Structures are given as C-alpha cells and as structure tokens.
Amino acid sequence: MLILQIAILAFVAITGTAVVLTRDPRNQVIGLGFYGLVLALMFFLYEAPDVALSQIVIGAVALPLMFMLSLSKIRRNEQKRDEVKQKQREKAA
Amino acid sequence: MNRSRRHILFFVSAAVFFGLMTWAMHDLPPVGHYRGPYGDAINATVVYERHITDAVTAVNFDYRGFDTLGEESILFLSVIGVGTLLRQQKRERKSREDTDELEKGQAPEPSEAMKVITLGLVGPLVVYGIYIITHGQLTPGGGFQGGVVLATAPLLVYLAGDLKTFKRITTHTLVEIGEAIGIFGFLMIGFLGIIAGKEFLRNVLPLGQTGSIFSGGTVALLDIATGLAVAGGFISAIYAFLEQTIEMRMEGEE
Numbered sequence: 001m002l003i004l005q006i007a008i009l010a011f012v013a014i015t016g017t018a019v020v021l022t023r024d025p026r027n028q029v030i031g032l033g034f035y036g037l038v039l040a041l042m043f044f045l046y047e048a049p050d051v052a053l054s055q056i057v058i059g060a061v062a063l064p065l066m067f068m069l070s071l072s073k074i075r076r077n078e079q080k081r082d083e084v085k086q087k088q089r090e091k092a093a
Numbered sequence: 094m095n096r097s098r099r100h101i102l103f104f105v106s107a108a109v110f111f112g113l114m115t116w117a118m119h120d121l122p123p124v125g126h127y128r129g130p131y132g133d134a135i136n137a138t139v140v141y142e143r144h145i146t147d148a149v150t151a152v153n154f155d156y157r158g159f160d161t162l163g164e165e166s167i168l169f170l171s172v173i174g175v176g177t178l179l180r181q182q183k184r185e186r187k188s189r190e191d192t193d194e195l196e197k198g199q200a201p202e203p204s205e206a207m208k209v210i211t212l213g214l215v216g217p218l219v220v221y222g223i224y225i226i227t228h229g230q231l232t233p234g235g236g237f238q239g240g241v242v243l244a245t246a247p248l249l250v251y252l253a254g255d256l257k258t259f260k261r262i263t264t265h266t267l268v269e270i271g272e273a274i275g276i277f278g279f280l281m282i283g284f285l286g287i288i289a290g291k292e293f294l295r296n297v298l299p300l301g302q303t304g305s306i307f308s309g310g311t312v313a314l315l316d317i318a319t320g321l322a323v324a325g326g327f328i329s330a331i332y333a334f335l336e337q338t339i340e341m342r343m344e345g346e347e
Contacts, residue, residue, distance in 0.1 A: 005124070046124065047125075049233035049234075050147075050149040050150075050233045050234065050235070050238070052233075053225070053233060053234050053238040054237060054238050054241070057238065057241040057242055057245060058241060061241075061245050061248070062241065062245075062327065062331075065248070065331065065334070066334055069334045069335060069337070069338045070334075070338075072338050073337060073338045
C-alpha cells in the first residue's frame with residue numbers, strides 16, 4: 001500500500017508538471033482531464049473514496065468540458081476578428 | 094524581463110516556497126495517524142447513533158447539515174450567475190441553421206462505434222447515478238456525487254452527435270423543477286426538526302435498520318434532495334456553456 005501511495009504521489013507530481021509545461025491550450029485541457037483522474041486515484045489510495053468520486057466527475061468531465069467550450073468560443077471570435085481585419089486591409093489597398 | 098532573469102526569479106521563489114512548505118509540513122502527523130478527537134468519536138458512535146454506515150455522509154448531512162445547505166446554495170447561486178452571464182444579449186442572436194449544420198455533418202460526424210458506446214452508456218450511467226444518490230448512507234458517495242454523475246448523461250447524448258435530443262433533455266422544464274425541488278426540499282426537511290420541537294435540520298425521522306436503503310432518517314431524504322439540486326444545477330450550467338458555444342452569434346456574424 002505504501003509503495004502504491006508513494007508511486008501515485010510521484011505520478012501526480014509528474015502529470016501536474018506536464019500540464020503546466022504543455023503550451024497548446026487544447027492539449028493542455030486534455031492533460032488536465034487526465035491529471036484529474038490521477039488525482040482521483042490518489043484520493044482513493046489515501047482512503048477517501050467519497051472525495052475520489054466527486055473528483056472523477058468534476059476533474060475529469062466538468063472542468064475540462066468548460067475549458068474546451070470556452071476555448072472554442074474564443075477561437076471562433078478570433079477567426080472572425082482576423083477576417084474583418086483582412087477585409088479592411090484589402091479595402092485600404 | 095528576459096528569459097534567464099525570469100528563470101532566476103522562478104528558481105529563487107520555488108526554493109523559498111519549498112523551504113516554507115517543508116517547514117510547515119514537518120510537524121504534520123504521519124498518514125493515517127489522525128490526532129483530533131472528532132473523527133474517532135464519529136467513527137465509534139455513528140452506526141449506533143444514526144444507523145449510517147458511511148461516516149462521511151453522516152457528517153455531511155447530519156452532524157453538519159447546515160454547512161451542506163450553505164454549499165448547496167453556493168452551487169445554486171453559481172448556476173444562476175452562469176445563466177445570467179451567458180444569457181442571450183442584445184448584440185447576440187441564436188443561429189438555428191448552425192444546429193442543423195451540425196446535424197448535417199458540418200462538424201465531424203461521430204463514428205458508428207462512438208454512437209453505440211456513448212448511447213449504450215446512458216442507461217447504465219443513469220442507474221449508477223441513482224444508485225450513488227440512494228446509497229449515500231451505506232456506501233461512499235451521496236447526493237452530490239450521484240447528482241454530478243446524472244448530469245453527465247446528457248453529455249453522452251451530445252457526444253453521440255444527437256444535438257436535438259441533447260437540447261430536448263437539457264432545456265426540459267423538469268431540470269429546473271428538479272433543481273428547485275432539491276433546494277426547497279432540503280429546507281423543508283430541515284424544518285421537520287423545528288416542527289418536531291427540536292433544532293433546524295435535526296434528524297427526527299425513524300432511523301430504520303442499519304444497512305437497509307431506508308436507514309438514516311432524514312439523511313436518506315437529504316441525499317435525494319441534494320442529488321436533484323446538483324443534477325439540475327449542473328445540467329443547466331452545462332447547457333448554458335454549450336448554448337453559448339454552439340448557437341450564439343454576435344450580430345453580423347455569418
């Protein structure tokens with residue numbers, strides 16, 4: 001049990017660092033979901049199954065989903081803005 | 094600030110932080126050797142006092158039920174906040190065609206395997222959510238966890254690419270009614286204690302037999318109320334986000 005607990009702590013540290021070091025936001029969100037699952041496993045190994053259950057659904061589904069949706073909204077707005085700028089430049093030229 | 098200076102700043106503050114953390118954690122009791130009296134007291138008496146086998150649920154919905162009422166209201170208020178912020182604004186309009194475009198395959202059509210798996214999982218997921226809610230007093234889990242599990246069911250429908258059914262589920266009046274009944278029911282169950290001449294949220298119902306699904310008195314009912322409120326709240330929040338992304342357009346777009 002102790003070995004498992006140490007291993008999961010190390011794994012949490014590794015995945016957490018990986019999420020921070022990922023540059024592309026989309027990949028980062030997917031990494032964040034995986035990190036949420038690893039955290040849930042850690043809670044479980046430290047005998048907190050109630051917390052682990054909440055963590056699975058919130059950390060692996062709800063949180064990444066909201067990030068994903070916000071990202072796609074931002075991306076579309078940016079595309080739109082770029083198109084408008086492009087048109088203005090064409091008019092000026 | 095250039096790169097190497099930023100690195101120096103980072104490593105210095107990381108070292109200081111690490112030192113402070115080590116200092117702060119140095120006196121913590123080892124894992125599994127909890128020093129406070131309350132956990133042991135509850136573990137020793139909860140089955141006898143409340144006929145509940147999951148001590149965490151007993152603490153959440155009975156010994157500190159009032160805190161849980163606060164937490165539930167926080168979720169309720171956040172959902173109202175999300176709904177208000179993401180509502181259809183003056184400069185926005187809903188694009189109907191976009192919903193149809195997604196159906197027609199503008200967005201990548203999910204594969205057959207994806208559809209079979211996600212739609213096949215909806216049933217078991219709903220059953221599992223109800224199981225987690227109703228067995229809160231017996232096994233790990235409870236109203237909150239089960240409620241969120243239930244709220245992910247419509248997401249599976251969305252993943253299967255069935256946007257119409259997804260909208261029909263998430264905009265159903267029952268979602269809002271469930272959320273309202275959940276919050277209101279929690280309060281009413283709390284008032285049962287006052288009606289019986291005791292304090293607010295006192296566990297006044299018969300406790301039942303330990304290990305049965307009807308055990309725990311008000312705890313079982315509070316679990317169901319919380320489950321309804323959480324499921325309804327999360328579904329509304331998820332729909333508000335998805336609606337913003339899929340349907341809302343600023344004026345002049347497309």
